[in-house]
Amino acid sequence: KAGVTQTPRYLIKTRGQQVTLSCSPISGHRSVSWYQQTPGQGLQFLFEYFSETQRNKGNFPGRFSGRQFSNSRSEMNVSTLELGDSALYLCASTLLPGNQPQHFGDGTRLSIL
Amino acid sequence: GQNIDQPTEMTATEGAIVQINCTYQTSGFNGLFWYQQHAGEAPTFLSYNVLDGLEEKGRFSSFLSRSKGYSYLLLKELQMKDSASYLCAVIKAAGNKLTFGGGTRVLVKP
Numbered sequence: 416k417a418g419v420t421q422t423p424r425y426l427i428k429t430r431g432q433q434v435t436l437s438c439s440p441i442s443g444h445r446s447v448s449w450y451q452q453t454p455g456q457g458l459q460f461l462f463e464y465f466s467e468t469q470r471n472k473g474n475f476p477g478r479f480s481g482r483q484f485s486n487s488r489s490e491m492n493v494s495t496l497e498l499g500d501s502a503l504y505l506c507a508s509t510l511l512p513g514n515q516p517q518h519f520g521d522g523t524r525l526s527i528l
Numbered sequence: 529g530q531n532i533d534q535p536t537e538m539t540a541t542e543g544a545i546v547q548i549n550c551t552y553q554t555s556g557f558n559g560l561f562w563y564q565q566h567a568g569e570a571p572t573f574l575s576y577n578v579l580d581g582l583e584e585k586g587r588f589s590s591f592l593s594r595s596k597g598y599s600y601l602l603l604k605e606l607q608m609k610d611s612a613s614y615l616c617a618v619i620k621a622a623g624n625k626l627t628f629g630g631g632t633r634v635l636v637k638p
Contacts, residue, residue: 419570448624458571458615458628471623505570512624514559516573 417442419508419520427526433494436523440487440508447489448517449481452503461504464489465512493525501527532629534616539635540606548601548632550616561626562590562601563615571615574601603634611636 420439428434440447448471449461460473464483481491487508493500503524507517531553540546552560559578563571575583577592577599589602603610613633617626 446624448626450626450628457630458617458626460625460627463624465624471625473625507626509624514576514578514619516561516576517624517626518573519563519570521570 419506419518421504421506421520421523423523424521425524425526427528428496429528430496430498432496433492434496434525435490435492436504436506436525438489438491438506438508438520440489440506441518444508444510444518445487446509446512447483447487448507448509449489449491450505450507451475452505452522453501458505461491463512470512496527498527501525532616532618532627534614534629534632536630537633537635539637540603542606542608542636542638544606546603546606546634548603548614548616548634550599550601550629552597552599552616552618552629554597554618554620554627556620556622557594557618558621559619560590560592560599561617561619562588562599563617565613565615565631567612574614606636608636608638610634 446465448463463471483489503522505522507519509515534550562574565571575590587604613631615631616629
């Protein structure tokens with residue numbers, strides 16, 4: 416069974432641009448969560464989607480948004496990029512929301528110049 | 529809010545045992561996860577505790593005390609490949625949001 420797939424793996428953008436990252440969960444998994452990982456802040460929760468609805472949102476500005484499609488694939492978007500947005504963005508999936516192990520993708524490494 | 533603390537770094541010798549502690553303060557606690565993350569790779573699930581006590585899985589064991597807000601991950605018979613960061617994460621009753629500690633980098637020396 417294929418794992419969580421994130422594309423692209425690496426991305427370089429400049430300040431002020433916007434970016435869209437994609438996540439395909441494990442087949443059959445319907446819950447998708449996004450996290451940002453930086454050396455200074457560690458792993459921080461961005462948002463969680465289930466059945467195309469955002470169920471939880473972390474403490475990030477409105478420039479960070481996401482959505483989930485009917486096939487459970489998810490995208491996150493960051494607008495007006497800032498240098499501080501440079502990070503590894505990780506997506507994780509579970510069958511259903513709740514206290515189940517989340518399976519992470521390899522992430523998208525975003526660098527802002 | 530939530531506060532999750534774990535040591536930043538630990539060093540141990542191949543074949544030895546290392547215990548990584550994690551303390552947390554949270555309301556609505558619904559379980560604690562341990563993940564392993566090698567540099568440049570995705571976190572991988574190691575263990576999950578929701579009730580007090582010890583869960584053993586091969587060389588790795590995890591312990592939870594809910595009344596003390598305390599967990600530890602025990603790594604036995606250390607191997608060089610165990611050099612990685614170990615992340616403690618708490619999940620609350622509602623939803624799928626994991627709140628992570630800063631991670632403990634474990635260096636295994638020959």
